[in-house]
Amino acid sequence: MSYGNRALGVMAPALLPTPGEVAAVFADTVSDGSLPRHVGTSLARVGVGFGLAALGALALGLLAALCVPVRLMLEPVIELVRPIPPLAFLPMFLVWFGLGEGSKVAFIGYTTFFPMFVAIAAAVLRVDVTLLRAAASLGAGHVDLIRRVIVPAALPGIIVALRLGFALALFVIVGAEFMGADAGLGHLIMEGRTFFLPAQIVMGALVLGLLGSIVNASLLAAERRLFRWREQTI
Amino acid sequence: MKIHVRGLSRTFVAAGRETPALLDVDVDIAEHEFVCLLGPSGCGKSTLLNIVAGFLRPSAGEVLVDGRAVTGPGADRGVVFQEYVLFPWLTVTGNVEFGLRLKGAGGAERRAIVARYLELVGLAAHAEKYPVQLSGGMKQRVAIARALANSPEIILMDEPFGALDAQTREVLQDELSRIQRVEHKTVLFVTHSIREAVYLADRVVVMTSAPGRIKQIFTLKLPELRDRFAPEFTQYESEITRVVKEEVAKVHE
Secondary structure (H helix, E strand, C coil), X not given: CHXXXXXXXXXXXXXXXXXXXXXXXXXXXXXXXXXXXXXXXXXXXXHHHHHHHXXXXXXXXXXXXXXXXXXXXXXXXXXXXXXXXXXXXHHHHHHHHCCCHHHHHHHHHHHHHHHHHHHHHHHHHCCCHHHHHHHHCCCCCHHHHHHHHHHHHHHHHHHHHHHHHHHHHHHHHHHHHHCCCCCCHHHHHHHHHHCCCHHHXXXXXXXXXXXXXXXXXXXXXXHHHHXXXXXXXX | CCEEEEEEEXXXXXXXXXXXEEEEEEEEECXXXXXXXXXXXXXXXXXXXXXXXXXCCCCEEEEEECCEECCCCCCCEEEECCCCCCCCCCCHHXXXXXXXXXXXXXXXXXXXXXXXXXXXXCCHHHCCCCHHHCCHHHHHHHHHHHHHHCCCCEEEEECCCCCCCHHHHHHHHHHHHHHHHHHCCEEEEEECCHHHHHHHCCXXXXXXXXXXXXXXXXXXXXXXXXXXXXXXXXXHHXXXXXXHHHHHHHHXX
């Protein structure tokens, strides 16, 4: 498309970089070490923010699903906050947590927590009550029921929740890094805008897409290994 | 008496309406006795079993096991469900040793017990398969092995062969009868098949249509190893059929 544009002159050539130009920026930033650094910075923020949110969602999701008073207490709060697009709160995170790592990590954690919490609680609530009865009549106590029945039975749903949460984290890291960051892929893209380097913007976007699909593919592979028991192999 | 059921009633409340399912039921089950609960569907026979298992609380009355009131499920009462209810993420071995792991049994002990019961139900060759790879009849064999491996004194079976085809059903009845001659458990077995009840039970408890009450109890004077075509067998079958039919007719009135 961009080559066609060059030939026909529909847009100014500078506005639509060619694959060759994008590849050149990629090669340059890889060789000077800046791209790996940006990727590393973004992934670290995603990792910490998502990791904390996942732990919180797992603990509270289990608790809310298993304990009715907790559910009744959490539900209104969550339903109040959840529909607000997280990006609307991004400036507040900068005010609260400053321009450093804190605001990015907190923002990713905040964004990914709610969908993961809701999906995990739903997965736990879906666990078949007869499985619990079967385990209880084999002598399982409360802790056994959680550890040996509820968690494994809800695990497929929990993994899906984590996968969605991780995709969402990659999604919002860009926004978080648009504001007040000095490194990261979002910053790289913003820099491309500031210094008018369209090839750098496109390259940053492509790298994000690539990261997303690599992570998704590896999680899917892990899921297949983990849930061999669901496959029909007669 | 191993199990005492005393004045047991249970009422279900749905949408503000009370539906009595069980009304003032008294039954005693002796140690090593095989008792079948028989009755038209909706007569509360599964409700009775679920109360003995500890899954449901009675509205009135109580269940005593070895003289102690039942307050919840426990390893002393193994349960076999109609819809198998195996743990799908565990292999056949994992399912059968589930209760043993809860008790903290060692690896060697678990292996020996699992091997023994898989042998007993004829599934030794399928130890490492997952439930999804098994047929209905095989799943129910696993469920029986899982209950037995935990060595409860009581086994509660809720229409365990109800979801199986007629041929598989008879094969499993034969196996259960053979297993009972080895294991001598105290068994409470819910079914709506009269033939199945006469084939397996020492006593058949016929219940009335809802709300379930005890209508009549038949003590079967038949040899341990039964012949479905013996005249005494068919005699019991037609006698019990007559009693059950009265109740089924009431449902349709």
